[in-house]
Amino acid sequence: MNPNAPEPLPFGPWWEAFRRLTEGEDVPIVPAALALSEILQGGRTWAGADARLRALEHAAERTSASARDDPSAGAQGILQLLAREGFVGDDTSYEDPANSFLDRVLERGRGLPITLSVLAVHLGRHAGVPLHGIGFPGHFLVGLRLADPEPIVLDPFRGRPLDGAALDDLLARATSRRPAPEQQQWRQHLRPASGREVIVRMLRNLMMHLQTAGQLERAAAAQRLLRLAATPGDRGGRAVG
Numbered sequence: 396m397n398p399n400a401p402e403p404l405p406f407g408p409w410w411e412a413f414r415r416l417t418e419g420e421d422v423p424i425v426p427a428a429l430a431l432s433e434i435l436q437g438g439r440t441w442a443g444a445d446a447r448l449r450a451l452e453h454a455a456e457r458t459s460a461s462a463r464d465d466p467s468a469g470a471q472g473i474l475q476l477l478a479r480e481g482f483v484g485d486d487t488s489y490e491d492p493a494n495s496f497l498d499r500v501l502e503r504g505r506g507l508p509i510t511l512s513v514l515a516v517h518l519g520r521h522a523g524v525p526l527h528g529i530g531f532p533g534h535f536l537v538g539l540r541l542a543d544p545e546p547i548v549l550d551p552f553r554g555r556p557l558d559g560a561a562l563d564d565l566l567a568r569a570t571s572r573r574p575a576p577e578q579q580q581w582r583q584h585l586r587p588a589s590g591r592e593v594i595v596r597m598l599r600n601l602m603m604h605l606q607t608a609g610q611l612e613r614a615a616a617a618q619r620l621l622r623l624a625a626t627p628g629d630r631g632g633r634a635v636g
Contacts, residue, residue: 409433409434412430413427413430413434413620413623416430417591417594417623417624421589421590422589422590422591422593422594422624423590424513424516424517424590424593424594425448425513427590427594428497428510428513428597429497431594431597431598431601431617431620432498432499434616435492435496435605435616435617435620436496436498440498440499441499441502443501443502444497444498444501447501447502448501448517451476451480451501451518452517452518452521454518455473455476455518455519455521455522456521456522458472466524466539466540469519469522469523470519470526470537470539470547470549471556472522472524473518473519473522473524473526473549474515474549474551474554474555476522477514477515477518477551477554481504482500482504482505482514482551483505483554484505484506484511484552484553484554485505485507489507490603490607491604491608492601492604492605492610492613493505494506494507494510494604495507495509495601495604496510497510497514500514501514506552507535507600508534508535508536508550508552508636509528509535509593509596509597509600510597512528512529512535512536512551513528513593513597515537515549516537519537525539526539526549527587528587528588529548529584529585529586529587529588530584530586530588530592530593531562531565531566531569531581531584531585532569532570532584533565533568533569533636534550534552534565534569534636535588535596536549536550536551536557537549537551538585541585541586541587542585546582546585548562548585552636559581562581563579563580563581565581566580566584591624594624595621595624595625598617598620598621600636601614602618605617
């Protein structure tokens with residue numbers, strides 16, 4: 396791509412907003428995700444996204460009392476809230492770019508592992524549940540107490556908790572290798588993902604899915620956003636889920 400070429404999809408204010416959101420050490424995930432949605436959809440985002448998000452936040456706040464008493468139950472409560480509100484993983488049209496746009500996930504109730512996890516972490520904060528996003532290979536997850544002997548790990552895409560055996564299965568599918576269960580290799584991947592890592596992974600997914608959909612101008616815009624968001628060590632590579 397010619398670095399001197401004009402920006403595709405000319406939404407100057409949103410480009411500048413995305414630059415500001417991603418220039419600091421701590422990248423706010425939801426605002427950055429909504430900004431990239433504005434840019435990559437040419438400003439044609441779902442008008443009801445903000446109201447829908449506020450309603451979900453209020454619903455999460457109503458669960459806060461139980462969350463403080465039992466973090467595990469609180470984490471499960473976030474999954475149950477998403478299920479009650481109709482949010483599910485999109486198995487039938489997984490590569491649809493709409494699954495990576497947070498406003499469309501709010502509108503349709505379907506998304507990728509990473510977008511549903513972003514929503515789960517956001518709602519967890521409103522419920523007093525300190526969930527972290529987990530950049531697990533091939534399938535984004537959420538969890539808390541990740542360094543504990545018995546960490547709490549949840550899959551918002553499937554709406555279920557995961558134990559060590561299930562994490563072994565996920566890792567085997569992502570790496571095409573089956574580690575010995577006693578090695579517990581999945582533990583090395585249970586670390587909180589930073590806001591920058593989440594946005595970079597979302598944009599890598601979008602680049603692939605927009606290219607697959609034949610939306611080459613928007614894929615090029617996603618690549619430009621990726622360059623804005625990525626630190627030098629993050630550039631290149633692929634991510635799924």
